[in-house]
Amino acid sequence: MSIWIAIAATALGCYLLKLAGLLVPADTLERPVVQRLAALVPVALLAALTAQQTFADGSTLVLDARAAGVAAAAIALVLRAPFLVVVAAAVAVTAGVRALGG
């Protein structure tokens, strides 16, 4: 049940955000501090998500094969690899480390 509530809340919220941008008068969101916060909040959230999905196991921090996979993805990004190659590198390295008993 809680999954359905989360899906409904997210779908509605994310749609209203998209629609708001197209409908509100242009000067509403034009304040520089609002613009810069809007640019920085996704940076903070995405960085936190990456860290959490790499190192979290429930509410404990662990260092497992995922870390090696995400490190491979980071290297692929630095080398300007295409999106799909980045994800494939993470999956392949994680699977490889697990297969080796990591």
Place this chain on the structure above:
Amino acid sequence: MPEQTTSPASSPPPRTETTPISGTAAISGAAGAGPAADREHSAKPDAAVVRDALGVGVAVGLSGFAFGVTAAGSGFSVLQTCLLSLLVFTGASQFALVGALAAGGNPFTAAAGAFFLGTRNAFYGLRLSQLLALPRPVRPLAAHWVIDETTAVALAQPTRRAARIGFTVTGVTLYLLWNLTTLAGALGAEALGDTRAWGLDAAGPAVVLALLAPMLRTATERATAALAIVLALAALPLLPAGVPVLVAALAAPAVLWLKGRDGTRQRAGDPHAAGPHTTAAPGKEEDR
């Protein structure tokens, strides 16, 4: 078409006579360009716009597979996974929601994280509404496609006509492929059984990292990311699931506040002491 996987915003202009297009230049250029201007030599051929849009749409659309696998591997049913892609249709928020619920978060903190990630789409819509000048009845439909990729393609076009074509073709391609590959990924994850053995639990963080990477252009952005990681990992053992990511969002106002204080102290000296700023949405204060 593997050579089309880069964003057109970062590829060189197709014709020598067109100047490099930045976001604001695209808006002012499109505002001045009427239908007649589209036939001028500076107009980009429709086919070139469609090619750019298809390249982005296909490359990113295929990564819906990673979402399908991640969601199904996190305990979402195939129906729930597909509904997320159909109704939410903004990748970072979808991954955030699935990650937060998989970690045991309650539905509202999970949805809050997804919502805050979606706020950037409101700012994209603001820029697109000036650029595309859509009729009011079309806006509720077009709104669903206001995301990173459609905005990047539309803002990179020299005329309003090209921007509309770019937005629409990217939106259609991405929506179709993202949802088809989500379904394929969800079904595939069920067939594979233990997705961890295949390393597929690393797909989620890798996709999120790939979304983050192009945003890390300035010292401010890197400092924000670093502080957010420290906050999230420090809060993880202490706070309920889902909350640490929201706490980490405080890194954004914190870094802006620290930078503002730094700027006040140095205002008498070099006005650009904080470094050149190239965020997607430069404010007026940046010019001073």
